[in-house]
Amino acid sequence: MKAFDSADLAGISIGSSLDGFQKKLAGSGISFTDYVRESHIRKWTGEALAHALKIRTALVLGLQEFLVSQNILNIDRVSMSPVTDPLCHNVEHAPVILFQNTPYRTTHSMIYSKMLACMNPFVPGVYIDSPNIRLELPSETARHKYLIDFSQMDIELKRSRKLTPEDYFDRPEVTKAELEQERDRALDFFEDLIIYAVKKILAFAPESLRALGVTLAVPQKPFPRFFKDEEEDHDASSLEERLGQKAGVQFFWVLGLLRENYDLVYPYLSRDGKRPPKASITSRQIFNYDLCAAPLYQDGSLGRAYEVLSGGLREWVYEAIVARLLDNGILREEPQFDDHGNLLNMATLDGYGPFLTVARMCDEKGEGLFPETFGGGLGIERTLFALLHGPSVKDIDELTCFGKNPDKVLPFLF
8 A cells, every 4th residue: 555646546536446445335235324333333323432532531630731831832733744753563554645735644643843933932832732643554463553644642841951962072071971861850740740630630530431331549659660672582562562571551752762863872972973883872872752551440450552653852962953854764864055055966865955055054152953842642542442452442443433444444434
């Protein structure tokens, strides 16, 4: 499969696709109306979905109340842009929308947008209940946690202390110590966020938790922390599943996952342009984090853990930003600016030209304008599934009105 552009769609209509699906059903002796009743109406009119939506309402309310209490500001959603999160896992390229003869990509996430919003010196941080379209590739094995169209609470905050390019290149020990403190501050912030949201769910929807056969315990700080490459072994189970058993509590952290270009790796780039071999980078050099969560059943046992939030400290030095984009295969070549600030190779940068122009800019004092931030994205549906799967909830679709799991029968009808 691949993402279609407007030219690909010339010979395909929604109606003809649905007609073909109806004929396939008829060949199996199933009417379209009967299929809709079984696949959608039964869920839409069921009590379980209402309970899940009440818990969702409490979760989102709790997240927003906490963020507002911390003076984090809400910004506008970005659904299409010249550039979006390239992601490091098995996802199709973002679909392209042609508008007034200019192509835009639908957003995998608002990572670049929220970082740029933090440039404002009067804004301590931002949040958005953001739209995300990730065309996960179908799998032959059942996967219960994926949606191709979902929402996440996207959050980005200013770091507490500015570090200069001179700090980055010339004072690695001091810089690393400062970054470790910032990572701890980030984990502390997100732990407070989760604790507040859990309390809100317990206050607002306790009967819905009971109806779905689960409960919640207000977590204690600090949550358990595991560095990825210090916990890996040859066990066939997933890392998050195994660490969930080891943690013994609902929420825990996995730290230091080498992945996206914007997640800070330090030390990484030297003044002469040298980078460490990828295989030599350890989790202690990677300043990012995944929050994992597991359901707590009414008998006190824990279910399987899943990742619900990914985030990290961000690359902030222009040269390092470019190096990571090149090394992750996102850019084919380094941006080249003329003396007037024009990009000589704009056409080859695949939408990154405007972003990199901003990342390179300085103020009248010669200091970089690009913000030093940390952040994370908490998947709303993913979090609900992680906390609620069990006796009543077996699949993420059961928690949504219009969920689109890539491993289910196509086409999606609503």
